Amino acid sequence: MRRIRIIPRLDIKAPNLIKGVHLEGLRVLGEPSAFAKKYYESGADELLYMDTVASLYGRNSILEIIKSTASDIFIPLTVGGGIRSAENAKEALRAGADKIALNTAAIARPELISEIADNFGNQCVVVSIEAKQTAPGKWEAYTDNGREKTGIDVIDWVKKVQNLGAGEILITSVDMEGTKKGFDIKLIKAVCENAAIPVIASGGMGKIEHLEELIQTTNVDAVAIANVLHYNTLTLQQIREKFDRNKFELRTA
Amino acid sequence: MNKKVTIIDYGLGNLFSVARAFESLGANVCITSNASEIAQAGHLILPGVGAFSKGMQELESRGFIEVIRKYAVSGKPLMGICLGMQMLFETGEENGEHNGLGIIKGRVTKIPAEKNAKIPHIGWAKIIKNGNPKILEGIGEEHSFYFVHSYRGICENPSDLAAFAIYGENKITASVEKGNVFGCQFHPEKSAESGLQICRNFLEL
Numbered sequence: 001m002r003r004i005r006i007i008p009r010l011d012i013k014a015p016n017l018i019k020g021v022h023l024e025g026l027r028v029l030g031e032p033s034a035f036a037k038k039y040y041e042s043g044a045d046e047l048l049y050m051d052t053v054a055s056l057y058g059r060n061s062i063l064e065i066i067k068s069t070a071s072d073i074f075i076p077l078t079v080g081g082g083i084r085s086a087e088n089a090k091e092a093l094r095a096g097a098d099k100i101a102l103n104t105a106a107i108a109r110p111e112l113i114s115e116i117a118d119n120f121g122n123q124c125v126v127v128s129i130e131a132k133q134t135a136p137g138k139w140e141a142y143t144d145n146g147r148e149k150t151g152i153d154v155i156d157w158v159k160k161v162q163n164l165g166a167g168e169i170l171i172t173s174v175d176m177e178g179t180k181k182g183f184d185i186k187l188i189k190a191v192c193e194n195a196a197i198p199v200i201a202s203g204g205m206g207k208i209e210h211l212e213e214l215i216q217t218t219n220v221d222a223v224a225i226a227n228v229l230h231y232n233t234l235t236l237q238q239i240r241e242k243f244d245r246n247k248f249e250l251r252t253a
Numbered sequence: 254m255n256k257k258v259t260i261i262d263y264g265l266g267n268l269f270s271v272a273r274a275f276e277s278l279g280a281n282v283c284i285t286s287n288a289s290e291i292a293q294a295g296h297l298i299l300p301g302v303g304a305f306s307k308g309m310q311e312l313e314s315r316g317f318i319e320v321i322r323k324y325a326v327s328g329k330p331l332m333g334i335c336l337g338m339q340m341l342f343e344t345g346e347e348n349g350e351h352n353g354l355g356i357i358k359g360r361v362t363k364i365p366a367e368k369n370a371k372i373p374h375i376g377w378a379k380i381i382k383n384g385n386p387k388i389l390e391g392i393g394e395e396h397s398f399y400f401v402h403s404y405r406g407i408c409e410n411p412s413d414l415a416a417f418a419i420y421g422e423n424k425i426t427a428s429v430e431k432g433n434v435f436g437c438q439f440h441p442e443k444s445a446e447s448g449l450q451i452c453r454n455f456l457e458l
Binding site: 123 | 269274366369443
């Protein structure tokens, strides 16, 4: 039976959990570790921390936030934002991360994917892709929370990062992110069709039907959810209850 | 609980999560790359992520292979996690054929890819016990564990298999147990309460 992972996504502007629309226009929601603890206790499969300001060091940096949450959370934690070298990756792992999400630094220097994979294993490297549609069936990869163009075609990039040793792909639709209007199904479908490695879909979930549509029409392996969880529109428990247990298997918490 | 757990540091992967899980249970954790500390451990963990060949190379270059083999026959508890479990086997097929520690009889082979079972296998799965292994005390069929791997161990001796999981059409060795030697393909340190229960079981041995 197909298994789907449900991953609360916490966008962080230290010291706060924030949420925007199209990855911009950010609002402060509260302390990330309190949200993380709540999601852990209600059976999240993993957690995803994305540092929106890419500040690894100093007081109130993402590393400090990881440290303060990882000591009592025993599910996989992925951290992205600001990791530019294998040394940065090691520091994030030391602080409590289990996987590293790479976007800007991997676009600038794709070999970084292999360097981290060689040191810590492929399972440690999640390539995060921020995608904006440019034409029907065409998407461009962006960096810096959907602000900077790269000129790179998303599907070409998906194919390339797998060969470099990525273990998973996190695909975020900048167009749908924060809108609560549903996932960009065509984008995610295209990514899944070109990825032999697991794909995590992100951006746009507003109600349970969006999730059902996503997993029925694409081959996605996991879904990252922010808005509806942070604003308590849906709880992990409700999401779990609404799944058809005859078709999908979710972790029982 | 005031027990000491020694985690072998051989330069590969992320030891910190394993350390934190045992610390949360009140254990005194020692991460070491010192052969005599390994030999003298009371409870020894061989962690690891990454490739079998690289893992064995790193153990060999530090002179740990004999140390771990000797420890295993001492009767004191040893647990391999993920790659650490795979290296307990005799042979691994990742990046060509390589010798393992040879503590558990059998081979480590690639999981066959299927349409609904991508490689690497990443995610939570339930496990089905084989008999009543000590390491899985208190674990039932309702408990899920977090897996991330592309290879699986195949026990030559069926009684060494402690539990398996189903992935696609394949049976995956989830846990092994042979006397005082244990292994988990999944990550007990990342498997929430069910995983901590296994860490607790290990500490109580």
